[in-house]
Every structure is written in C-alpha cells, then in structure tokens.
Amino acid sequence: MTIEEVDVTIIGAGAAGLSAAGEAARMGARVVLVDDNQHPGGQYFRQPSPQNYKCKSLVSEKDRHRFVQLLKGIDTPLVRYCPGTTVWDIHDQFTIGLADGERSRRIRSAAIVISAGARDHVYPFPGWTLPGVITAGGSQNLIKGMGIAPAAPVVVAGNGPLLLVAAANLVSVGVEVAAVVEASNRPWNIVRHAAKLIHGGSNLGLAIKYLKILYKSKIPFLRGYGVIAAYGSECLSAVDVAPIIRNGKFERSQARRITAKTMVTGMGLTPSLELPRLLGLKETSMPLRGGPNIITNEKMMSSVFGVFVAGDGSSIGGVELSLVEGRIAGINAAIHAGIGASESMQLSLTRDLSAHRRLCKFRSGLERVFMNNVDWYDLLTPETIICRCEDVTWGKLHKCKEKGLITPLQLKAATRIGMGRCQGRNCLGTLAALTSHEGDDPTKEQEMPRTRPPARPILLSELLHEQLPPPELPDDPHLPRQQD
Amino acid sequence: MNANGQLNFRFDGQEIIGYAGESIAAALIASGISATRLSATGMPRGYFCGMGVCWECVVRINGINTVRACRQVVEDGMIVETVNAAEKL
CATH class of the missing domain: 3.50.50.60 (FAD/NAD(P)-binding domain)
Incomplete structure (x- = not known):
C-alpha cells in the first residue's frame, strides 16, 4: 500500500x-x-x-x-x-x-x-442549552440550505454583521421576528467609519440592503442590549433582555421578557x-x-x-x-x-493582493461599527452550563477552583470539561477566558488542553480498514538484550 | 418515496414526513420538534450549530447512537430515536 x-x-x-x-x-x-x-x-x-x-x-x-x-x-x-x-x-x-x-x-x-x-462563537448564558436556542449559522443553514424556517416567534440576539444578515434573511422568508437585539450600540454609525467602509464595494451595498429590510419590517431593534437568560422546560419559551451599561455589564433591573420559540444567537465567528x-x-x-x-x-x-x-x-x-x-x-x-x-498568473496575483488590501480596510471599518466592551461572562450563574457535552456548570468549575484546581488542564482532569464529542469546540474558549480572568499572572500564557488526532470524531472501523505500509518501529526496550 | 419526493420516518414512534435531500434535523424542526437528545444530566437538547460541530443534535438512527441529525439526510422508513447520554450503552 x-x-x-x-x-x-x-x-x-x-x-x-x-x-x-x-x-x-x-x-x-x-x-x-x-x-x-x-x-x-x-x-x-x-x-x-x-x-x-x-x-x-x-x-x-x-x-x-x-x-x-x-x-x-x-x-x-x-x-x-x-x-x-x-x-x-x-x-x-x-x-x-x-x-x-x-x-x-x-x-x-x-x-x-x-x-x-x-x-459561530457563542458565549454561555443561563438557558443557552435549551432546544430552540440556535446559532446564526444554524439559522442560515435551515433557511438557505433546507428551505425551512425555525419556529416563530424568533428573537435574534448577539453581536456582529452575521447576526443582521440572519435577521434580514428570517424577515425575507416571512418568519415572525419578535426583536433584534444587538450588543453594540452603534450598528447604524456607519458614517463615522465611511472612509474605511467605502472600500467594501459590493459588501457595502449588501449591508445597506439588509439594514433596509430590517428598517422596513419595523421589527423592534434593541441596540446596546443583550439576552441575559433563556427560559423554557422542554424547549425555549421566552428570553429576558437587558440594556448593557457603560462598563460592559448588564442592567438587570431593567430586564424585560420577550416570548420566543427560537433564539438565533451568535457573537461573531x-x-x-x-x-x-x-x-x-x-x-x-x-x-x-x-x-x-x-x-x-x-x-x-x-x-x-x-x-x-x-x-x-x-x-x-x-x-x-x-x-x-x-x-x-x-x-x-x-x-x-x-x-x-506564467505572466498572466503573476498579474492576477498582483490584482488579488491589491483587492486583499482594499477588503482588509473594509473589514477594519466594519469591526469598528460592531465593536463593544460587553462582559459576556457577567451573565454566568452557578447553574450555567459551560461544557455542553459533559454538562459541566460554572458552579462546578468554581468549586474545583476553591479546591486549588485552577489551570485549564487541572479543571479538565477534574470535571471532564472539553472531553466530549465536540472536542472542546463549544467550551475551550470560555475555559481559557475564565481561567485567565482570575489568574494571578496575566502575562503568563495558559497551558491549554492540546489538540490531538483525531481532529474530528471518526469511526473505529475507518481506522481498522486503513491499509498502511508496515511501521518502522523503534527497538523494543523490553525485549531481552541481544548477546553479541 | 412518492412523486413529490415525500418520505416517511419515525421519531420516537411518531410518524414524520420528510423530503428527499432534507436533513433529519430540518424535517424534525419543520414538524415542530426541537428536543432530540437528553444530556448527561438529563437536560433536553437539540439542533444548535447546524454544521456538524457541536454534536447537540445527535440521535439514534436504526440502532446507531452517534448520528448527527443535521448531517444525515432523511431516508424512507428510518427509525430515529432520542439518545439519552446518561444511559449505559
């Protein structure tokens, strides 16, 4: 072979x-x-x-x-x-x-x-594991790939351009959207960064199209707000939204409830x-x-x-x-x-490089529009699930910390956080942030659980059916030493 | 499969209509079903990332416990069931 x-x-x-x-x-x-x-x-x-x-x-x-x-x-x-x-x-x-x-x-x-x-990057919050809470990408795939609308009414909440695209697409296919909740309070503040955004070309036209759809639909658009908790027993029934104050924390005293069967969420990719x-x-x-x-x-x-x-x-x-x-x-x-x-390939490479520079300028403009200082971890309660695969809660991690287990590796060994089928894709980012958050030495880089093969779950039968050349094994140190 | 591409499968004993090319997750959502898994501590879970990353939509299909509903297309006569993560396999 x-x-x-x-x-x-x-x-x-x-x-x-x-x-x-x-x-x-x-x-x-x-x-x-x-x-x-x-x-x-x-x-x-x-x-x-x-x-x-x-x-x-x-x-x-x-x-x-x-x-x-x-x-x-x-x-x-x-x-x-x-x-x-x-x-x-x-x-x-x-x-x-x-x-x-x-x-x-x-x-x-x-x-x-x-x-x-x-x-999609989703920060954990109380109730985020309820069926009906889906990512912006997941919503896009349902609509674009399957032609199926998620259960209405829908609340779209989070941060970033993809969220607005997801919201506009839901509206376009006729789904009842109860509210769009954007953490940044300046998504309309496009004028200030116009000099950079102008490099976007067709991107800019598309952004304006999406904003127009949302504006025309007259859906409540909450700027500088976030969802602080999702509720429901078997599946989602409502969410609570609250304004985000200057220091990036959530003003819980002003929370209000919105009925929703689906919450489309994402804080970027x-x-x-x-x-x-x-x-x-x-x-x-x-x-x-x-x-x-x-x-x-x-x-x-x-x-x-x-x-x-x-x-x-x-x-x-x-x-x-x-x-x-x-x-x-x-x-x-x-x-x-x-x-x-060839010369023509060189030419096309030069063109691509200048397009790259132009698009990078647009990107940094867009990033400024959606920038925020939200402290998403302010939403955590002891019951909030951090690791969805192994059901590890914030409270459980906190208890371990009190026992002196503070590094990501120690917490993984103690709680199985990051050891489920998603291989840490949902939780390791949070774990890194939560452990560095309260660490003593912020300059010291945290040692995170290492990525190992298989990079994605595969079947044992796939490995068993692999035909490989005989391996070059090192000498077995446990064999009796050969007598010369 | 009939002329409209309509297929039938069962989810926890309930007859569900799907269409050729549709994912199990999409067919279930279209039928108003969002909870398709029980987590390690018995919490209901369902479709989340929609692109095969999160493994929250895992269901049992024809006896196989590890099928992601968002990536498996509907086939006629499939037996789809809720997976209970706490259950010993």
Missing part, C-alpha cells in the same frame, strides 16, 4: 478552498480537494438540496454566477474532489490522514492549503483551528476577528513552510476576503510545489 502523492492538498471546499483549488489547477498543479461536507460551497455557498424547498431563494444572481464559476474551476482532471471526507490527522506537515466513512487513508503533497472555515493546532502553526490574538488567528504572510503561508491558511479558517473576514485569500494561497501553493507561474 503506497501513500498517494499530489502537488497540493486543499482542506475545505468553501469559498476559500474552491478558489484555491481552481487557481492551483489553473497553474497545472495536481490537486486533492477534501471536504467534510457532502456538497461543495461551504457555509456561504451552501446549495439548497431538498425537493420541498419552501422558502424563497435568498441566493443573489451574482452569487449563483460566482458559484458556477468556482465549480467550473475545479471541473478538471487535475482536481480530485473528495466530498464527505474528514481530515482527522496531519502526521507531518505534508501527510494528512483522511476518513471517508468507510476507511482511513493518507495523502502526501508538496504543499497544503487549510481553508477549514469558521464556526471564530476560526476552526484544530488542524492548524495539530501542526503547531503560530497564532496571534485578534479579539475583533474571532480571537485566536493564524499568522500568515502575504503569500498566505503560515509559520510552517509549505502550509498555507486562507479564509475564515485563518482570520474572520467574510466571503469576499475568503475568495481572494483562497486564490492567493492556491497560486502560491502551486508555486511552492515547484510549478512556475
């Missing part, structure tokens, strides 16, 4: 991955495009699949056209597209382990592009860093861009030679930036694999 070898492996077939694969193939590179989803497009270009699609389509003509172009880009014998395939290991920087539901196998390549996307962390790629903290970000250079190459990271899987920037970063990464990965760039 030999390991398959290609020029470039691209992980994730979303906006960044598809454009990276297209460009690398245009250069003449042999590409494997691995995607965990069954269909290409990632979250943004998710295609409606069911036959009873009830909602009106929200996909613009422009996006429909762009998606067709992206698919054309990978429709070449040079690109092998592997849907429904999970990358569970990166053994060294160039050999990945993948599992397709049947068996695990390995692919070795000269360069890797990680474009694994992002997920955070990059999916499991694979970068398996490789130990250097990170930097960018609170406005989803927290931990991967450090990349102008080629989109990470701190590890030959490993490129593009799109929201590196730093949150949205679909336009992802498309551009994907193209830059795709071209550079092919060059890294030893393929020469």
Whole structure:
C-alpha cells in the first residue's frame, strides 16, 4: 500500500478552498480537494438540496454566477474532489490522514492549503442549552440550505454583521421576528467609519440592503442590549433582555421578557483551528476577528513552510476576503510545489493582493461599527452550563477552583470539561477566558488542553480498514538484550 | 418515496414526513420538534450549530447512537430515536 502523492492538498471546499483549488489547477498543479461536507460551497455557498424547498431563494444572481464559476474551476482532471471526507490527522506537515466513512487513508503533497472555515462563537448564558436556542449559522443553514424556517416567534440576539444578515434573511422568508437585539450600540454609525467602509464595494451595498429590510419590517431593534437568560422546560419559551451599561455589564433591573420559540444567537465567528493546532502553526490574538488567528504572510503561508491558511479558517473576514485569500494561497501553493507561474498568473496575483488590501480596510471599518466592551461572562450563574457535552456548570468549575484546581488542564482532569464529542469546540474558549480572568499572572500564557488526532470524531472501523505500509518501529526496550 | 419526493420516518414512534435531500434535523424542526437528545444530566437538547460541530443534535438512527441529525439526510422508513447520554450503552 503506497501513500498517494499530489502537488497540493486543499482542506475545505468553501469559498476559500474552491478558489484555491481552481487557481492551483489553473497553474497545472495536481490537486486533492477534501471536504467534510457532502456538497461543495461551504457555509456561504451552501446549495439548497431538498425537493420541498419552501422558502424563497435568498441566493443573489451574482452569487449563483460566482458559484458556477468556482465549480467550473475545479471541473478538471487535475482536481480530485473528495466530498464527505474528514481530515482527522496531519502526521507531518505534508501527510494528512483522511476518513471517508468507510476507511482511513493518507495523502502526501508538496504543499497544503487549510481553508477549514469558521464556526459561530457563542458565549454561555443561563438557558443557552435549551432546544430552540440556535446559532446564526444554524439559522442560515435551515433557511438557505433546507428551505425551512425555525419556529416563530424568533428573537435574534448577539453581536456582529452575521447576526443582521440572519435577521434580514428570517424577515425575507416571512418568519415572525419578535426583536433584534444587538450588543453594540452603534450598528447604524456607519458614517463615522465611511472612509474605511467605502472600500467594501459590493459588501457595502449588501449591508445597506439588509439594514433596509430590517428598517422596513419595523421589527423592534434593541441596540446596546443583550439576552441575559433563556427560559423554557422542554424547549425555549421566552428570553429576558437587558440594556448593557457603560462598563460592559448588564442592567438587570431593567430586564424585560420577550416570548420566543427560537433564539438565533451568535457573537461573531471564530476560526476552526484544530488542524492548524495539530501542526503547531503560530497564532496571534485578534479579539475583533474571532480571537485566536493564524499568522500568515502575504503569500498566505503560515509559520510552517509549505502550509498555507486562507479564509475564515485563518482570520474572520467574510466571503469576499475568503475568495481572494483562497486564490492567493492556491497560486502560491502551486508555486511552492515547484510549478512556475506564467505572466498572466503573476498579474492576477498582483490584482488579488491589491483587492486583499482594499477588503482588509473594509473589514477594519466594519469591526469598528460592531465593536463593544460587553462582559459576556457577567451573565454566568452557578447553574450555567459551560461544557455542553459533559454538562459541566460554572458552579462546578468554581468549586474545583476553591479546591486549588485552577489551570485549564487541572479543571479538565477534574470535571471532564472539553472531553466530549465536540472536542472542546463549544467550551475551550470560555475555559481559557475564565481561567485567565482570575489568574494571578496575566502575562503568563495558559497551558491549554492540546489538540490531538483525531481532529474530528471518526469511526473505529475507518481506522481498522486503513491499509498502511508496515511501521518502522523503534527497538523494543523490553525485549531481552541481544548477546553479541 | 412518492412523486413529490415525500418520505416517511419515525421519531420516537411518531410518524414524520420528510423530503428527499432534507436533513433529519430540518424535517424534525419543520414538524415542530426541537428536543432530540437528553444530556448527561438529563437536560433536553437539540439542533444548535447546524454544521456538524457541536454534536447537540445527535440521535439514534436504526440502532446507531452517534448520528448527527443535521448531517444525515432523511431516508424512507428510518427509525430515529432520542439518545439519552446518561444511559449505559
């Protein structure tokens, strides 16, 4: 059994991955495009699949056209597209382990592009585990991908541009939205940052469209508010909202209740860093861009030679930036694999780099519009679940702390926080924040639970069916010493 | 499956109508069902992230305990059940 070898492996077939694969193939590179989803497009270009699609389509003509172009880009014998395939290991920087539901196998390549996307960031609050509380991304997927509306009335609450998109889309398909609750009190303050926002081009037009939809719908729009608790027995029935005061705390005395069967929430997105962390790629903290970000250079190459990271899987920037970063990464990965760039490719790279600079300016403008100093951890009560998989509450963690267990690793060992099926994706960010919050030495970096393979849960049968060359085992120290 | 792409499956014994291409989670939400799992301490849970990350929508399908309802498409005659995380498997 030999390991398959290609020029470039691209992980994730979303906006960044598809454009990276297209460009690398245009250069003449042999590409494997691995995607965990069954269909290409990632979250943004998710295609409606069911036959009873009830909602009106929200996909613009422009996006429909762009998606067709992206698919054309990978429709070449040079690109092998592997849907429904999970990358569970990166053994060294160039050999990945993948599992397709049947068996695990390995692919070795000269360069890797990680474009694994992002997920919603949700801070815990009382009642956030109730059925009916869903993420902004989850709401988008229901409407855009399945044509199904969540149960009404809906409260949309949190922070950031995706929240407004989710709210506008719910309104567009005719769902009863009881209120939109945005933590920042300046989402309309676009004028102040107009100089930066103007670089957004079509992004800006889209933002105005969404705001218009919300304005016209006359839905109560609470600015500088947040949901402080969700209630219900079997599922969500109501939420309490309260204003956020100057110091970022919630003014509970002014709380009021809103009836809701669904709460759509999200406090922005955070990059999916499991694979970068398996490789130990250097990170930097960018609170406005989803927290931990991967450090990349102008080629989109990470701190590890030959490993490129593009799109929201590196730093949150949205679909336009992802498309551009994907193209830059795709071209550079092919060059890294030893393929020469023609003059026209060089030209297109230069164009992409200037588009990248322009979009980055827009991004920082948008970040200012939604910036806030909310202390989301002010909402925690002893009963609030922190780790959803293992049902670890804030009170339980606090009790452990009183016994002297203060570091993330100690708390994990004592409570199983982060050891469930989501592998800490829901709770480790919170754990990091809560332990550094009250730590003695804020300059000392917390030692967090390490990411280990499998990067995502896979079946034991997939591993059992893997055919590998016989391993080169070290001498067994327990064997009797050989007599010379 | 009939001409409209309509399929039938059961959730905890209840007949549910789904459509070809639809996820189990979407079909259940369309039928007004949001709680599909019991957590380690017996709390009801359901569809949360919608993209296969959070594992909150895990259900038992045809006896397999670890299927994410948001990622599994509806098939005719599927037996879907609530998973109780506290139950010994």
